[in-house]
Amino acid sequence: MVAEERGTSVSKPPRRIRIIGIGSGHPDQITLEAAAAIESVDFVIAAAKSADDPLLESRREICRRHGAPELVAVPDPPRDRNDPADYTGAVTDWHEARAAAYEQVLLERDGDAAFLVWGDPAFYDSTIRIVERILARGNVEFDYDVLPGISSLQVLAAAHRIVMHEVGQPILVTTGRRLAAAVEQGHDNLVVMLDGGLACSALAGEPRWHIWWGANLGTSHQELVAGPLADVLPQVEAARARAKAASGWVMDTYLLRRPAVR
Ligand SMILES: C[S@@+](CC[C@H](N)C(=O)[O-])C[C@H]1O[C@@H](n2cnc3c(N)ncnc32)[C@H](O)[C@@H]1O
Numbered sequence: 177m178v179a180e181e182r183g184t185s186v187s188k189p190p191r192r193i194r195i196i197g198i199g200s201g202h203p204d205q206i207t208l209e210a211a212a213a214i215e216s217v218d219f220v221i222a223a224a225k226s227a228d229d230p231l232l233e234s235r236r237e238i239c240r241r242h243g244a245p246e247l248v249a250v251p252d253p254p255r256d257r258n259d260p261a262d263y264t265g266a267v268t269d270w271h272e273a274r275a276a277a278y279e280q281v282l283l284e285r286d287g288d289a290a291f292l293v294w295g296d297p298a299f300y301d302s303t304i305r306i307v308e309r310i311l312a313r314g315n316v317e318f319d320y321d322v323l324p325g326i327s328s329l330q331v332l333a334a335a336h337r338i339v340m341h342e343v344g345q346p347i348l349v350t351t352g353r354r355l356a357a358a359v360e361q362g363h364d365n366l367v368v369m370l371d372g373g374l375a376c377s378a379l380a381g382e383p384r385w386h387i388w389w390g391a392n393l394g395t396s397h398q399e400l401v402a403g404p405l406a407d408v409l410p411q412v413e414a415a416r417a418r419a420k421a422a423s424g425w426v427m428d429t430y431l432l433r434r435p436a437v438r
Contacts, residue, residue: 191318192217193282193307194290197325202394203238205326208214215243218287219402221278230424233294242400245290253427271302276311282316296327299349300369328429329367331393335400338388340431341365347420354430355379364434374413380406384437389430391415397422405432 194213199205206214214220222235232249239247253273256266282289291303298304307320329349333340341347349361352371358377359366368376379385385405389412392398399415401408412430420426 185429187263190289190310191286191316191420193318193320195307195320195322196290196292197296197323197327198238198292198294199326200295200331200394202205202396203234203241204239205331205394206242207323207325210323210325211242211377214238214245214290214292216288217219217245217290219246219248219285220246220290221281221293223252223274224308225252230293231400238292239427248281250281253277261350267302271306271309274302274404275306275313278306279310279313279316282310282318293325295329295394296325297322298324299327300351301304301331303393316379326394328369328390328393332367332390332431333387335390335393335398336388336431338431340367364436366432367429368432369429373430374416376405376430377409379432380409382406382432382434384434385429386435387412388433391419391421391426393427395423 194217196210196213197207198210199207220235220239222232224232232247236247239245253270255270292308293301293303295301304322310316311318329340342365345365347365347367348358349367349369350358350363352368352373352375352411355366355368355371355375359379376385376387383404383406385410386403387405388402389408390398390400397419399419401411401415403411416426416428419428
């Protein structure tokens with residue numbers, strides 16, 4: 177006998193939004209947990225930065241492999257990338273515009289949805305913040321969960337077969353635009369992400385810096401360079417250009433370390 181026949185009501189489980197880390201490039205980096213989560217949803221929402229966005233195609237391939245949920249491509253709202261004076265304000269406006277665009281998709285469709293987040297959702301990715309914004313707008317009700325992915329940080333360390341810090345020492349993860357300030361503050365073991373302009377070039381005058389660099393990590397066009405920064409910088413630049421030519425996109429992450437003077 178079903179519950180309704182017994183006179184009790186069964187509430188429908190809340191709609192679910194799943195924020196799924198998908199690793200840093202290769203479809204084999206998807207965890208079993210992430211694969212099951214992709215298969216569990218009715219559709220996937222993905223930002224399209226352009227009509228031929230190569231990262232959108234990677235997500236399409238992942239959907240094809242895991243239950244083939246529909247991929248709903250949402251044109252990404254424009255963002256002020258000219259290093260605006262109010263950087264945080266510009267990013268907040270962009271997040272709000274993204275939240276409004278994704279909310280529209282959720283209003284137009286029923287069922288559970290997923291966001292496939294590059295690497296791990298905890299590192300330099302705002303999907304969690306944007307999903308919280310959609311909830312705060314109050315027009316769509318849902319629960320959400322977050323599934324970890326393999327971050328580019330981890331792929332970099334594994335590819336170079338290194339531990340990211342000396343025994344018991346700390347590590348700072350930062351961005352290209354904050355690298356100079358972090359070095360100024362005395363940090364000497366740093367992972368740098370979001371650095372389209374190789375900000376480490378400015379440190380090449382100090383011979384103690386060593387770099388472990390990787391581009392398009394985890395993909396068949398992965399490039400790796402390691403060595404004293406001043407010596408290998410030209411190799412890094414050439415490898416970066418190769419990765420871009422081969423994949424149509426380039427993303428790089430690197431570890432910089434300067435041994436203490438004893
Ligand atoms: C928006 S952040 C996303 C980071 C991601 N959530 C993660 O855990 O790796 C983009 C930055 O991540 C790094 N990145 C992501 N995928 C990469 C890859 N396959 N190879 C090298 N770096 C990558 C680059 O520093 C890039 O500028």
